[in-house]
Amino acid sequence: MDRALRLLSAATAAGMFLVLVMGAAVTNTGSAEGCGRSWPLCNGQFVPAFTVATAIEYSHRAVTGIESVLVVVLAVVMLMLWRADREVQILAPLMVVTLVLQAGLGGAAVMVPQSPAVLASHFGVSLVAFAATFLSAAYVFAQTRSHTGSGRRTGRGREEQPVPAAFRRAVLGTGVYILLVVYLGAYVRHAGVSLACVDWPLCNGQVVPSLEGATGVVFAHRLAALGAMLLLGWLMRSARSVGVGFGPAAHAFGLSLLQSFSGALVVWFRLDLFSTLAHAGVMALLFASVCVLVRRALLPRGSPLGAARRTKPRLEPTSA
Structure with missing residues (x-):
């Protein structure tokens, strides 16, 4: 049973990462209209005629559909086993809500042309959705390993000590700041101004370029990063x-x-697909790591708020 839970949570987190990267592929290959203006169908069909753009967009939707099932199942299982735990009360609904919001923004972008600001928010929501599944997987793995009487590993002694309030605020503020940096970067991409600075690390051969128009937006993103x-x-x-x-x-x-x-x-290879997908994928992993840090600061192991309480006896693994 425990092995099945770990497999489910890992598949859900990996699936959400794949959805995010495939969404970036849709954007960076210009395949957003590969299914026309119809959603959830593709060009009005369940199985559309093949073109490269259609295949990219359709596969993204198909994987999102499978991921939706995994998210709902994982959320239900977590609530069944650990509904008294505050983390589960946050993570399970967050996975579902961000998934629905992500799908809604994606559908809206297909059916009605959206501004770069709205499209950028789609990527931001996708990051939060991935972070929620990543944290949920980490939670499941922690719960299904060796346990103490409280239902959670005690970890090393230094994890038990109180976390300074100033450190908590700094971690939370950094998380919010990085999400804003991500939004600005997504805005740059969706606005089509990624190469407003044609070189790197300089911007158009200057340390501080003209801050007007697209150049100013790209330079602001670099400074924020x-x-x-x-x-x-x-x-x-x-x-x-x-x-x-x-x-x-x-x-x-x-x-x-x-x-x-x-x-x-991305700049050196002029928006090459591999570089743009790497940029999106690394950003997802970075944001997930920051969210793990936020969790450690706000809900350290050993704290009453972070202590897990099973609502039913733990099932032992059926195999090693």
């Missing part, structure tokens, strides 16, 4: 000193460096 990287570096050092969340903070900082490099590849 640099700020996020510096914040994550500072949080990594702070996490080590307070003894909470150093692992996810280090992962997030490392991924921010990789994200910066993938952003450079």
Whole structure:
């Protein structure tokens, strides 16, 4: 039973990551209208005639449909087993709500032309949906491993100590800030101005370019991304000193460096599909790592709020 739960949660998180990357592929290949203006059907058909754009858009919708089933099943199972746990009360509804919102924004984008601001929000919601499934999978894996009497691993002693309020605020603020950076980056892509700065790390051969029009928007995104990287570096050092969340903070900082490099590849290779998908995929992993850090800061292991309480006896694994 435990193995099945782990498999379900891992498949759900991996599926949401695939949905996000496939959505980026739809955007970066110009396949958003591959199914015309019909939704959820494709060109008014359940199985449409083949074109490359249609295949990309249709496969994205098909995977999203399968993922929807996985999300609902995982949410129901988590609520059945751990509905008394505050984390489950947050994560299970969040998975479902963001999935519905994500699908709704995607459908609206197909049926009615949307502004870059609305399209960018679609990617932001997709990131939150992936983070929710990622945290849910981490929760399931923690619950189905070795347990203490309280139903949760105690972990190392340093995870039990109180988390300074200032550190909590810094982590939460960084999470919100990074989500805004993501939104700005998605806006740049959907507005079609990604190459307003034709080189990297300079912008049109200048350290500080003209801040008018598209160039100003792209340069603002670069500055915001640099700020996020510096914040994550500072949080990594702070996490080590307070003894909470150093692992996810280090992962997030490392991924921010990789994200910066993938952003450079987008410019150097002039929106090559691999570089744009890498940029979106690394961003998803980065945001998930930040969300793990937020969870560690707000609901540290051993705290009353984070303590898991099963509503029924735990089922032992049927196999090793």
